[in-house]
Amino acid sequence: MTRYIVIGAGAVGGTLGGKLTQHGIDAVLIARGEHGQALVESGLRLRTPDENLTLPVAAATGPTGVRLRRDDVIVIATKTHQAADALTQWADQPVYDGETVAGTAGELLPVLTMLNGVASELLALRYFRLVYGVCIWLPAVHLEPGEVIARSAPVPGLFHIGRYPASASADTALLEQIKADWTKAGFAIQLPADVMEWKYNKLLSNIVNAIQALVGKNGDFASIVKQARAEASGVLDAAGIAYASREMEAELRAIGPKVRPVPGEPDELGGSSWQSLARGTGNIETDYLNGEIALIARQHGLAAPINTKIASLARIAAATGQRPGDISADELATILGI
Known part of the structure; x- marks a missing residue:
């Protein structure tokens, strides 16, 4: 067995x-x-x-x-x-x-x-x-x-x-x-x-993790995610790395997880990176998410300034004990220059 x-x-x-x-x-x-x-x-x-x-x-x-x-x-x-x-x-x-x-x-x-x-x-x-x-x-x-x-x-x-x-x-x-x-x-x-085609697809989805962890509920960060994800997919495309399409992902989501409220908990709870800051673990996995995009970009003579900076900010946040929402979406956008 x-x-x-x-x-x-x-x-x-x-x-x-x-x-x-x-x-x-x-x-x-x-x-x-x-x-x-x-x-x-x-x-x-x-x-x-x-x-x-x-x-x-x-x-x-x-x-x-x-x-x-x-x-x-x-x-x-x-x-x-x-x-x-x-x-x-x-x-x-x-x-x-x-x-x-x-x-x-x-x-x-x-x-x-x-x-x-x-x-x-x-x-x-x-x-x-x-x-x-x-x-x-x-x-x-x-x-x-x-x-x-x-x-x-x-x-x-x-x-x-x-x-x-x-x-x-x-x-x-x-x-x-x-x-x-x-x-x-x-x-x-x-x-x-x-x-791995699915794991690279998920890598693009996980671009949001660090952004959500930094901002929490302190502002609308949708436009930041959109630009960071566009930069990331551009890097994968330029590097010739295959990943499952968003259309394939959408089809499978129809049979996959459906988030529903858990009694006694708020409707919105953060992802893995948010949890790292919320628990004060002192570390965070962003170097293998946004930081992975920075690595791939450098390996192919490219640049990924948005994801590179997000990875740095997340590392600093984890090391210094910041919590989700200690920075606003507007402040983050200004730091990223977008």
Whole structure:
């Protein structure tokens, strides 16, 4: 029986692991700090538009709390800037076949890179032989230890999953097993030929994350997002990088997440970068979102001044303890010169 080791059981990983557990699918949730301790001691409180559950999840705070086996699937669901630590921590862990060590996780187990951005798949190949990218469409929030708020129902999330690189031979049976298990847990699953086309599409969608995190509700930032996204898509086009079209995205959104109010919570809750500032984590994943556009631009002799500056502002905001809304949309537009 396939077991999913979900490393980074925050908003996305917590929703996945909680839903798998709720539907009788074997999963272990891995989280650090107060959140991890709360999962171990009290289980996961999973709040959705329709449910308020406390699930007795299997949980651990690190690899010493898990005995890996041959039928495990590793799911990395941290932020991208935390992925390297997670990969190095788990790649060399022993995998058991009964009482015998059969090899290491990096040699034997598939790893699913369930993160925003497009950098984690290549990073994972340094440590794991079998890498599968996951493009995530899952509106969820993690602000309090032991609790995750999944904001979509009845489908909590939509995932595109595929082997990385696309030219590598994929284990069709594994992909079909993941699809069957995760569909049973309520998710919508697609198995595209090239998952990276969807991850680059999502990269463009995630351009808004840092802007939303900086401005919060302090003004209308739609025009900033439009210009930053236009710059980003122009960079990808000039670099010859393929990405799924907005029309393809719209078609799939019809079967994907539908955000609805969660009782006791405001109608609007921010994305992953907003949550980083709201929780005061001291770090933020923007270097792998807007900063990824800056990197691609520089690699191809181009410029991306809007996204470059947004990445810088987000880094400074995280490092200095700024909160969403500490800067207004008008102030941000002036700083960006747009």
